[in-house]
Amino acid sequence: MNKFQSVISDGFELNYCIKGLGRPVLVVGSSVYYPRLFSENLYKEFQFIFLDHRGFVKPPCALEPEDDILDKVLDDIETARQALKLEDFIVLGHSGHAFMALEYAKKYPEHVQKVVLLNSAPTNSPERQQQSFSFFDENADPARKRQFEQDIALLESDIKQDPERRFVHMCIRMGAHSFYDYTFDAVYMWNGVYTNMPIIDYLWGNTFGKLNMIQSLASFDKPVFIGLGRYDYLVAPVSLWDSIDNTDGGKVKKVVFERSGHNPMFEEPHSFDTQLIEWINEGK
Template identity: 75%
Template sequence: MNKYQNISNDGFKLNYCVKGTGKPILVIGSSVYYPHLFSEHLYDTFQFIFLDHRGFVRPPRTLEPKDYILDKILDDIEIARQALGLTNFIILGHSGHAFMALEYAKKYPDHVQKVVLLNSAPTNSEERQRQSVAFFNETASPERKKQFEKDIALLESDIMKDPERRFVHMCIRMGAQSLYDYTFDAAYMWEDVYTNMPIIDHLWGEAFGELNLIQSLAGFNKPIFIGLGRYDYLVAPVSLWGSVDDTYESVKKVIFEYSGHNPMFEEPQSFDKELIKWIGESK
């Protein structure tokens, strides 16, 4: 059982939990969901701090559009960093949270030593989403497609029964696009995860579609680890990152060949080895 504390900013109570000891790695996202994904082996080497953002906490008031903007979330992270006394730390963002991690490091670079970006496409634009759907339809195995069709058919009824957890239901029912083992049921990971849908809708539907991580790398010289899953159809194909090659001296890109959207969970030994090696070697 994880022990939770919270940091308040602008009325939002952002929960966090700490696992392990060593060099601090701040993981942005849900403090309930993300501890499921990383191996105990990593907690022997690093101190992981799992921090909520506004999209995963109950609103303190009726929200206005100004409460949703990405800059507010970046400021929340900075308030949390100050409260936690973090200096010379690594910030990690997975999936949509990769946009948050890199934008935070650009806005508040002083105490960020390195950045880890996992399983994100360079942008969440509608055009890129269409590309990912097309790639799945053209390259996924018949068995994977059949499992996806079976699962996604249940999404509408899930949402009708529990509309406030629409994001969670979608993540669960899209398992055949997000997991190497497309028969694996990841529903347990999402238990007790609260989702603030107006904020999530804005971030994933608008803010992340206006950003491009490859463009954001320009002029950013801190070490960056980019981890991708070969079978991560949610943000496929990995060739979207093809322009990030050896000419990006500060970037380490690793493709995990037997993973979908969560290589830290699906290939823990390979993931741990690559991450530990990179943290030790990159300056």
């Protein structure tokens, strides 16, 4: 059972959950969802701090998303960092949260030692999203495609019954795009996860489409670990990252997990843990 604490930022009550001891790794996202993905083995090496952002908590009042919502999220993370007294830490972002992690490290570099970016495409532009769907259509095996067709056919009724959790329903019904084992049922992973849909819709549907992490990394001077899944059709293909080739003096390390989809920390925990632990401890 995870023990949650909270910090208030701009009226939002952001929960966080701390697991393990050692060098701190701040995981941006949902404090409920993400502890379910990482192995206990990592907590023997490091202190993982799972922090909500305002897309996963109830708003203090009615709100309209604005163009500066990402800046506000980054400021929330900084408020939490100060409250937690993190002076030298690693920031980790998975999927859309990779954009947050990198943008946070750019805006507040003083205390960030390293950055971990997991299972994201360089941009979330509509063109890239269509490229990922096309890659699935052209490369997924027939059984995976059939599973996807069966699952996605249920999405409309899911959303109709529970529209405020449409992000969750979509993530679950996209399982054949998300997991190496395309029959895996991820429902339990999302139990108890609140979604603030106006913020999620704006970040994923607008903000992240305007960012490009490859361009950002060109002028970024901290060590970066990029973890990708060979069967991660949500952000496919991994060749989108081909310009990052592990030969730029060691600043960026890219690892492709060959038997994983969107969650290599869950699907290949031994390999993932080995790679991440080794990288974090380099130059210790």
